[in-house]
Amino acid sequence: MPSHEQMVSAVERYVEAFEKSDPEMVVSLYAPDATVEDPIGTPIHRGHDAIREFYTRSMTMGPKLELDGPVRTGGGYAAFPFSVVLDYGGQKKIEVIDTFKFDEEGKVTEMRAFWSPANMHGFEGQ
């Protein structure tokens, strides 16, 4: 099982990938047959191709991730609170918690993103 430090490092690389708008850097964190459920309750993206397509689309508007607290780890999982900031004034943001499940090699095999429209702030119509 990966160590706390290895899992925290993966989360930091995930944040960095958004900073660089680099979908391939995100894909490299995932195992080949990994699943991504974002937001939770919506159809799952499975495998590197589907994951690459999902993140390429997600990064179109240049979102950045800002960690809102420490990464919690246990039992081969990491969970972390963050905001997706959609412009740098910070007027538009989505408050999210992600969970990553890791395999023995330290690759993410399952990602679930906990958020819904109730966690979106500053968007038109609100």
Added chain:
Amino acid sequence: MPSHEQMVSAVERYVEAFEKSDPEMVVSLYAPDATVEDPIGTPIHRGHDAIREFYTRSMTMGPKLELDGPVRTGGGYAAFPFSVVLDYGGQKKIEVIDTFKFDEEGKVTEMRAFWSPANMHGFEGQ
């Protein structure tokens, strides 16, 4: 599916139950056959009796919960970041993220707590 507000209210009652050191108040949030995995990766407590015993034991030292950020909800789940504060000077705390899965009646059917010793601060020997 319960609303965002209903799920947030359940989280607030969970925090309140620790404030009151009231295991029965926690049990009332759970469905009869609910599961509790705390911390994630350890044996699961299933059903009201096992859950009552777990929280009665957990509350022995008078821990209080302090939310560290907003409750995220989606797809019938809530996820929330908090600290377990073990004395009111705040010297000892555990940083945790819990996820609650809800049924149609708004009862919690599955709780998972994401933390490990790496998220404990101020304990002896650290």
